[in-house]
Amino acid sequence: MKNILLAGVLAVCIAPSAQAQKFMTRTGKITFDATTKTSPEKISGKNNEVASILDGSNGQLVFQVLVKNFKFEKQLMEEHFNENYMESDKFPKSDFKGNISAPGDVNYGKDGTYNVTVSGKLTIHGVTKDVQVPGSVVVEGSKVKLAAKFAVKLADYNVTIPSLVADKVAKECSIILDAELMKK
Amino acid sequence: MMMNIRKAVVLSLSLLASAGTFAQxxxxxxLENGAPKQKDYAFATFKSTRLIDGSSVECLGTGVLDFRISHRFGDISQGLDNFFGVDVAYTKLNLDYGINRWLTVGIGHTGLNKEDDGFVKIKLLRQETKGGMPITLTYFGSAAIETLPAPTLPDSTQKWLFSNRLFFTNQLLIARKFNDRISLQLMPTVVHYNLVDSSKYSNNTFALGIGGRVKLTKRSAITAEYYYRLNNTSFTVNGLPTYNTFSLGYEIETGGHVFQIMVTNAQGLTERMFIAQTTDSWSKQQLHLGFNVSRVFTIIKPESYKDDKDDKKW
Known part of the structure; x- marks a missing residue:
């Protein structure tokens, strides 16, 4: 009896790791855009070194970016982004920790597009906020493509826009995420 | 019994929840363990490629063109006679271009002595933020040609040689960004004058410059720059003694502009003038107001933006 119990406990403990299907990338893409109608130029940056892991067994999902890896068309804008807005020496990373709200909806064994909602904690500029973001999970063989588009209010993350350029930078910037994760 | 089951459920749920965050x-x-090691370099040690009169360690980005207008007004101590110097202004125009991250070249013209100059700036070392290299090191080299009409020589058989008009400057710019606010720079310098007034002078003037900035806000800073001559301190210009140059500035950036205003005893805007041929002095309050305005243009887009066509232009 004892042995069976022990076996059962062990099975429960080991089962998740045995089932675990983890998907990972270090080359995901995030583009942000804070251009408004009154902006004299496009205010947008790209990061092509987004790291992410998705645990298919429970829908848990993390993202991490180095702020300095955002590249801009204008070098000066990149400098201002790092120095004045994101203060990337003080806050070098932005990340997200969360999970797919209904992890059971996605079948990683079957190719297809699954629309999901992801909720969790988004940390930007040292400020952590609870967010809920709609997105899609596309399963293609051993690849999982994640895509999402959402808006972030700069003020929520204590990113201040100086009054001088207040009408040239959007108060709310759009973030587009595009990542192709491979089975680990 | 019911209570116990409830308790157990709550307990196991909260355990599950905490296990969830642990798992994340x-x-x-x-993610972090497997992350490739990335060297992190200090950036924006100074806001501009010029500290005040002289250069800072900063180079332009790849494909960036910088158009600069510098003004130095006349001697403020003459009061209303020249409207505190505003009536007599010298201008320098510069076009600088970043060939790549570590190589910037530029050309300029200034009205004082009708001088044209060209320079090359090479970033040799970059300061790292987590240990490693503690400084940023940039080489600056320039050549300048005075284009005033040749002076009348006492002996008419003598010729005014073209080489008499040439000046060469070599500098090592050594800077460290100590924190968000404070950056300091040392500038060992040698200025070569092809022709000096007297054989008692060396053709090479050695000087040590020191400068720095303290940021007041994210977008403005107080700057200072001093060049101490190690020889040729008895240089004269048109019979006037020369002094070391000290400049005090305030700079503010707005979008694509950096605007610098300064008070300085130097009116010259090329190295050979402001390092060893400054005839005004702080002790006599012979000061000059001035400003530098810089506007940058991106000529060649970075690789990852080459395909974008929809961008708004000025």
Whole structure:
């Protein structure tokens, strides 16, 4: 009896790791855009070194970016982004920790597009906020493509826009995420 | 019994929840452990490629063109006679271009002595933020040609040689960004004058410059720059003694502009003038107001933006 119990406990403990299907990338893409109608130029940056892991067994999902890896068309804008807005020496990373709200909806064994909602904690500029973001999970063989588009209010993350350029930078910037994760 | 089951359910749920966040932390740790090591370099040691009169360690980005207008007004101590110097202004125009991250070249013209100059700036070392290289090191080299009409020589058989008009400057710019606010720079300098007034002078003037900035806000800073001559301190210009140059500035950036205003005893805007041929002095309050305005243009887009066509232009 004892042995069976022990076996059962062990099975429960080991089962998740045995089932675990983890998907990972270090080359995901995030583009942000804070251009408004009154902006004299496009205010947008790209990061092509987004790291992410998705645990298919429970829908848990993390993202991490180095702020300095955002590249801009204008070098000066990149400098201002790092120095004045994101203060990337003080806050070098932005990340997200969360999970797919209904992890059971996605079948990683079957190719297809699954629309999901992801909720969790988004940390930007040292400020952590609870967010809920709609997105899609596309399963293609051993690849999982994640895509999402959402808006972030700069003020929520204590990113201040100086009054001088207040009408040239959007108060709310759009973030587009595009990542192709491979089975680990 | 019911209570116990409820308790057990609540307990196991909260355990599950905490296990959930742990798992995410584990995932994050997994990401971070395997992350490739990336060197992190100090950036924006100074806001501009010029400290005040002289150069800073900063180079332009790849494909960036910088158009600069510098003004130095006349001697403020003459009061209303020249409207505190505003009536007599010298201008320098510069076009600088970043060939790549570590190589910037530029050309300029200034009205004082009708001088044209060209320079090359090479970033040799970059300061790292987590140990490693403690400084940024940039080489600056320039050549300048005075284009005033040749002076009348006492002996008419003598010729005014073209080489008499040439000046060469070599500098090592050594800077360290100590924190968000404070950056300091040392500038060992040698200025070569092809022709000096007297054989008692060396053709090479050695000087040590020191400068720095303290940021007041994210977008403005107080700057200072001093060049101490190690020889040729008895240089004269048109019979006037010369002094070391000290400049005090305030700079503010707005979008694509950096605007610098300064008070300085130097009116010259090329190295050979402001390092060893400054005839005004702080002790006599012979000061000059001035400003530098810089506007940058991106000529060649970075690789990852080459395909974009929809961008708004000025």
């Amino acid at each position: 932390d584990n995932l994050m740790a997994e």
